[in-house]
Amino acid sequence: MSSAPRPPDWRRPRQLRREGFDGTLTLVGDEPYLPYDRPPLSKQLLTGGWDADHLSLRTPADIDALDLDLRLDTAATGLDLEDRAVALADCSTLPYDGLIIATGVRPRRLPGEGAHVLRTLDDALDLRDGLSPA
Numbered sequence: 001m002s003s004a005p006r007p008p009d010w011r012r013p014r015q016l017r018r019e020g021f022d023g024t025l026t027l028v029g030d031e032p033y034l035p036y037d038r039p040p041l042s043k044q045l046l047t048g049g050w051d052a053d054h055l056s057l058r059t060p061a062d063i064d065a066l067d068l069d070l071r072l073d074t075a076a077t078g079l080d081l082e083d084r085a086v087a088l089a090d091c092s093t094l095p096y097d098g099l100i101i102a103t104g105v106r107p108r109r110l111p112g113e114g115a116h117v118l119r120t121l122d123d124a125l126d127l128r129d130g131l132s133p134a
């Protein structure tokens, strides 16, 4: 099982399949989107040059080819190292033989009006909407 659909870790399931691993591969991420590229969030997407479809790192066909159990929009909420299981926000439990944790960092959100955070696709779309002339 691998957590979080970010670029470097997204390559890992593909590598495992290429190496001949034919067991179950589960990818858990708390965002609702297929893996996407983050750098354009603060560049091409924000300036309006690209839309969100441009950011996608894999097509649905790529994902089908990997035979992944893809759990999007699902946060991992706990880890039981002894029983080798990850708890998910939907109250299910995911057993694992091998685990990659790639949860990145969480930005510190400042209180008050006018402070924006730009980390996710949703952040970027909100900011772009806010910057657009009414």
Ligand SMILES: Cc1cc2nc3c(=O)[nH]c(=O)nc-3n(C[C@H](O)[C@H](O)[C@H](O)COP(=O)(O)OP(=O)(O)OC[C@H]3O[C@@H](n4cnc5c(N)ncnc54)[C@H](O)[C@@H]3O)c2cc1C
Pocket (backbone or CB within 6 Å): 003, 004, 005, 006, 028, 029, 030, 031, 037, 038, 039, 040, 041, 042, 074, 075, 076, 077, 102, 103, 104, 105, 118, 119, 120
């Ligand atoms: C706006 C922006 C611009 C950037 N521009 C550049 C650039 O120009 N050049 C460059 O080299 N890099 C750039 N980066 C950085 C780069 O794209 C990647 O974000 C970085 O390399 C990987 O970040 P990370 O390891 O923190 O993981 P993240 O990218 O943060 O991915 C972690 C994922 O895990 C998910 N997650 C976290 N906790 C849980 C949980 N409990 N359960 C399930 N899922 C969870 C998160 O929602 C997220 O989807 C940029 C990043 C951003 C946000």
